[in-house]
Amino acid sequence: MTLKTPFELLIECGGCGLENLIPGFVSGVPAVCNQCRENMLAYDLPQTHQGHTCDSCGRAYLLKTETEFVDGESECQCGSRDFTELGLKDFADQTAKPETSESDDDDPDFDWCRPAPDNSQQEDFNEIFDDNPGF
Ligand SMILES: [Zn+2]
Numbered sequence: 001m002t003l004k005t006p007f008e009l010l011i012e013c014g015g016c017g018l019e020n021l022i023p024g025f026v027s028g029v030p031a032v033c034n035q036c037r038e039n040m041l042a043y044d045l046p047q048t049h050q051g052h053t054c055d056s057c058g059r060a061y062l063l064k065t066e067t068e069f070v071d072g073e074s075e076c077q078c079g080s081r082d083f084t085e086l087g088l089k090d091f092a093d094q095t096a097k098p099e100t101s102e103s104d105d106d107d108p109d110f111d112w113c114r115p116a117p118d119n120s121q122q123e124d125f126n127e128i129f130d131d132n133p134g135f
Pocket residue numbers: 013014015016017018033034035036037038
């Protein structure tokens with residue numbers, strides 16, 4: 001699933017539990033709770049929430065794990081009962097991650113053959129083995 005296109009997101013706030021409907025959710029936009037003003041995506045969603053998307057209208061439901069959701073019985077607002085499970089780890093990976101400056105590690109001119117000045121960790125690792133009489 002890609003989060004590039006806006007979709008309807010119904011998410012239960014991990015703080016106060018209020019259901020918030022975000023009509024045009026896209027990745028990178030914080031989902032702020034109407035009641036407690038928390039960023040609902042800042043919670044550890046794979047731990048606290050379950051995810052389902054409606055096969056019919058595409059609305060995504062992010063419900064707290066303790067919320068009862070019965071596949072085949074729970075009904076979408078559009079009337080459909082066909083849902084696809086939404087992997088919250090993927091979802092969280094695409095939404096909650098703050099923008100990191102990955103460009104630093106992504107230098108195409110980086111010379112992989114040149115010994116990095118800070119590879120002491122690898123050397124320490126070898127020394128541990130060399131000094132261990134058990135090996
Ligand atoms: Zn809230």
